[in-house]
Amino acid sequence: MEPVVAFAAETLGDYWTSCDNRWSIELGRHRYKRLIFNEAAIGSGLDEGYYQFENDHGSERLEGLLVYIQKTAKFATPLKESIKADFVCRRGLLRNFSINYDSAGTIVFYAVRQKGVIFLCEEKQFVESSDKLRRSLYYALKFKQLMTVPLSRNATATKSSETKRVFRASLTKEGEEPIRVYYAAEIDCVDGRDLPCELKLISKPLETAWDRNRTMAWYMHCFLANVKSILVAERHRTLLRQIQPITPEMIYKHAVSPWSHFNCIEQMYNVLFSVKNQMTKDGQTLKFTLTKGVASSEASDFGDYIVPEHFLRHFPF
Numbered sequence: 165m166e167p168v169v170a171f172a173a174e175t176l177g178d179y180w181t182s183c184d185n186r187w188s189i190e191l192g193r194h195r196y197k198r199l200i201f202n203e204a205a206i207g208s209g210l211d212e213g214y215y216q217f218e219n220d221h222g223s224e225r226l227e228g229l230l231v232y233i234q235k236t237a238k239f240a241t242p243l244k245e246s247i248k249a250d251f252v253c254r255r256g257l258l259r260n261f262s263i264n265y266d267s268a269g270t271i272v273f274y275a276v277r278q279k280g281v282i283f284l285c286e287e288k289q290f291v292e293s294s295d296k297l298r299r300s301l302y303y304a305l306k307f308k309q310l311m312t313v314p315l316s317r318n319a320t321a322t323k324s325s326e327t328k329r330v331f332r333a334s335l336t337k338e339g340e341e342p343i344r345v346y347y348a349a350e351i352d353c354v355d356g357r358d359l360p361c362e363l364k365l366i367s368k369p370l371e372t373a374w375d376r377n378r379t380m381a382w383y384m385h386c387f388l389a390n391v392k393s394i395l396v397a398e399r400h401r402t403l404l405r406q407i408q409p410i411t412p413e414m415i416y417k418h419a420v421s422p423w424s425h426f427n428c429i430e431q432m433y434n435v436l437f438s439v440k441n442q443m444t445k446d447g448q449t450l451k452f453t454l455t456k457g458v459a460s461s462e463a464s465d466f467g468d469y470i471v472p473e474h475f476l477r478h479f480p481f
Contacts, residue, residue, distance in 0.1 A: 167426040169433040173333035173390065178351075179232050180327045186227035191235060195327050197312035197353040199361050199395065203407065205310040210303040210365075211402040213320030217302050225285050226252065229348045230475045232330060242481035243279040247346045249332055250440060253284035255349035255388045260286070261435040262428035263380045265457035275450050276467040277443040278476055284439070285470045287451075300367070307365045307397055307404065312353045326350050329360065329389060335433045343436050349389035362386055364396040370408055379419040384428055386412040431457055 180195035182188045229252065237246040260271050272287040305321040328348040335343045352363045364382065386394065394415075397407045416425065438459050442450060449467035452459045 167429065168337065169426075169430045170336045171333060171429045172336075173331045173388070175390070176330040176332055176346075177232070177236065178327065178329050179228060179348075180325060181228035181231075182325050183224075183323055186224055187231055189228050189231045189235070191232070193327075193354075195325070196351065197314070197327070199353045199355045199363075200311060200313055201395065201407070201409070202311055206404055206407060208310060208404045209402050210306045210399055210404055211299070212306065213318070214299065214302050216320040217298070217322070224254075225470055226254070226283060228326075228328065229254070229330070229346075230471070232348070233346075234475065234478050237478065240480055243476075243479040244281050246479070247281065247332070249281065249344040249346035251282050251284055251343070251345045251347075251436060253345065253347050254286075255331075255347050255385070257284055257286045258345065258347060258388055258432055259381065259384045261454070262384045262432040263377070264435070264454050265427075265431045266380065266423065267377060267456075271452075271454040273452050273454070274464055274466050274470055275439050275443055275448075275452060275461075276471045277446055277448045278467075278471050279446060279479055279481060282440065282443045283471045303399060303402070304363075304365045307399075308352060308363045310404070311363055311395060311407075331389070333388075335429070335436065337433060340437070343433060343440065345436065347388075351389065351391075355393060359393065360389060360391045362391050362394045364394055365399060366396065367399055370396065370398050370406070374415070374418040374420050376419060376421040376423060379415050380423055380428065383412050383415050383425060386415075387425065435459060 177191065178193045180190045233247060233252070257273060264271055274285050274287065276283045302321060305323055309316050309321040328350050330346070330348050333345045333347070335345070351360045353361050355361045362385070392411060394410050394412065395407060396410055398405045434457065435454060439452065442461060447467070449464045450461040451464040451466070452461045
């Protein structure tokens with residue numbers, strides 16, 4: 165099957181950010197956690213430390229990526245010339261665009277145009293998580309704690325910081341101008357070859373885990389960050405049951421219901437194309453609701469909240 169939309173991404177750099185203050189970042193790769201295939205962890209209780217767990221780091225917008233843009237931009241260079249992109253966003257939103265057509269869920273996001281660039285930020289609902297959801301989040305953090313170095317001495321797993329890789333992608337369709345996207349993706353850890361590795365935890369047997377939504381989400385999540393290896397673990401209640409290394413291609417081939425990642429890329433392009441055509445003036449902010457690949461929009465005044473004035477002052481145009 166020939167792709168309708170061609171996708172090509174280049175890696176631009178890396179940064180570390182604190183979850184307590186996302187405006188505080190460090191450039192470079194030195195903060196990456198390193199993978200250890202810790203088979204001795206099988207049988208471990210993933211609930212250790214749960215009752216001291218506080219998931220209070222708030223919702224991320226674009227803070228760290230905006231600081232990265234500031235720190236890497238040449239002095240007095242216009243914003244669009246500096247980043248050479250039409251859009252700025254996070255990897256997770258692009259992934260959600262790519263699979264929304266086949267999903268029952270709805271995505272709400274904001275688009276802000278400033279200095280010729282459109283900034284995209286997904287809306288997060290600030291509702292108290294159920295105990296079941298909090299536990300699932302904690303168990304995943306605990307698994308990552310057990311599989312990476314430096315090892316934490318704390319019994320309670322936390323997410324106090326993140327290390328991210330920055331990409332610029334070009335989506336090209338015949339007869340249309342390319343759409344260029346500047347985005348950041350969190351990297352769980354790097355392996356012995358210094359390549360990114362994704363860590364996943366599921367609560368069902370690996371043999372039956374390949375439903376359509378999961379395979380699409382996992383594959384596109386890895387695809388957008390050029391991740392070639394995944395360490396996936398199965399838990400039974402609170403116990404770590406088994407660990408298995410896989411690749412994104414294995415996810416793709418094991419999907420119970422077949423799908424095409426070319427269609428996902430095309431869907432991502434269609435959403436970005438639609439947003440770009442509606443965002444024609446600097447200072448414009450729209451709130452979009454995306455359902456089954458169709459986006460509706462309304463005016464919003466959230467622009468300064470997503471792209472603050474102190475960021476814009478760094479760029480003359």
